[in-house]
Amino acid sequence: MDIQWYPGHMARASRLLAQQLGKVHLAVELCDARLPLSSRNPDLDRMLDNRRRVLLLCKADLAQPEATARWLRYFAAQGLEAMAYDTTPAKTKQAKALIDQAARDIIERGLRRGMQKTIRAMVVGVPNVGKSTFINRLYGGAIAQVGDRPGVTRANQWVKVNPYLEVMDTPGLLWPKLSDRLAATRLAYIGTIRDAVYDQQALCIHLLEDLLAVRGEATCARFKIKNPEAKNAALLEEVCRGRGFLLKGGEYDYDRACAVVLDEFRAGKIGRLTLEWPPEPPAKEAARDEKA
Ligand SMILES: Nc1nc2c(ncn2[C@@H]2O[C@H](COP(=O)(O)OP(=O)(O)OP(=O)(O)O)[C@@H](O)[C@H]2O)c(=O)[nH]1
Ligand SMILES: [Mg+2]
Missing domain, CATH: 1.10.1580.10 (Conserved Hypothetical Protein Ylqf; Chain: A; domain 2)
Known part of the structure; x- marks a missing residue:
């Protein structure tokens, strides 16, 4: 099945994203917990250029918990700060703490100079992954438009979460990975690509x-x-x-x-389901999984 998913506006948005990333302290990358590899932007590493980031595995309520736990170990082994996210207050608090921790040295440097710095974070991810929902939870109100379809957010929007944290909502972005048909198909299942395209x-x-x-x-x-x-x-x-x-x-x-x-x-009616699992863990971890 062929999916043409990279119209001109995506290419423009991608260039804009690379520019904007240079102006923020950190990126909050959102991927879908059911598809943690295919829903990540492979160009982001290059765009971030060693800038700090945190990774949220969103819609964790729809994914299999044992798969999510494995993914978190997989990302930790890569030195990536990651957590499972499901829009609950507890997870929102945890995500906020993760952002604070990632920016800690910037905050501390500011404090040493007698000022509390405002951290600017950019929220990025594929369409419909839950970026605006996450920002609304952080903010504690409906400040960003959300919807059950891709392409709801059309332009960048700064949201002041508190005097010390500002987050930027961004339009969802796909990337030109047309050769990977399975990834494209699965991204379409989870509602990342407009239904009209396939x-x-x-x-x-x-x-x-x-x-x-x-x-x-x-x-x-x-x-x-x-x-x-x-x-x-x-x-x-x-x-x-x-x-x-x-x-x-x-x-x-x-x-x-x-x-x-x-x-x-x-809507998760068939039950929690992860479509992509990380490579098998080493034997020691597998034994621990079984005991848990
Ligand atoms: N089950 C579940 N649904 C979620 C979660 N987070 C967001 N959603 C739903 O996912 C849909 C998309 O949410 P948005 O916040 O608009 O997604 P977005 O990433 O901002 O999308 P674009 O602006 O189109 O790029 C909405 O119907 C949300 O209610 C979650 O953690 N679990
Ligand atoms: Mg949005």
């Missing part, structure tokens, strides 16, 4: 196959699939029959089936 039916079939492979029973139960071995359109027909998505005259309503499968997956 073929909904092909995407839905791909998603159902992925779901059946990792959560077979739950997927069959949710969509009332009797034959999980069915392929292509026959798989969609399973859903249409099971859930009663029929048009007048008894034709299968493929569009309805696709919309429902995607919506219910995105």
Whole structure:
């Protein structure tokens, strides 16, 4: 399935991001906990140029906790300050503490000179990952526009969280990684790419196959699939029959089936699900995982 996801405005936004990054103290990078590799921008390292950053694995409430725990160890081993985030007050407090800690030396340097410095942080990540939601939680009110679709935030917006912390909301950014089709497809599942850009039916079939492979029973139960071995359109027909998505005259309503499968997956109705797992941990860690 081909997904053309890099229109001109993304290229412009990407250039702007690189410029703006030079003007802030740190970047708060948001990735999706269900897809922690594909939802990270591989160009960010170069753009950040050793500038500090913290990484939030967002929508952790939709991901498998054991996978998230592994990802956190994986990122820690890379020397990256990372945490799982799910918009709760406790996690928001933890994220704020992580930002403060990353900026501690700047704050302390300021204090030694008798002034409390205002830390400026830029929040970056793919569309729809939860950047504006995170900023609203930090701020404690609805200051940034949020929505259940990609491309809601159109321009950079500074938000003063308190006298010592300002955060910049940014439009979600994808990058030109067209060669990685699996990553593109999975980014489309989680609602990062506008629905109009790809073929909904092909995407839905791909998603159902992925779901059946990792959560077979739950997927069959949710969509009332009797034959999980069915392929292509026959798989969609399973859903249409099971859930009663029929048009007048008894034709299968493929569009309805696709919309429902995607919506219910995105809303976590099939259960918590991580689509990308980190490489296997060394034996010692695996043993610890089993004991936990
Ligand atoms: N389940 C769950 N949903 C979340 C979480 N954070 C955000 N959302 C939802 O994700 C959707 C997108 O949130 P936004 O904050 O608008 O995302 P964004 O990254 O600012 O998106 P763009 O501005 O389009 O780039 C909204 O429907 C939020 O309610 C989370 O931690 N868990
Ligand atoms: Mg936004």
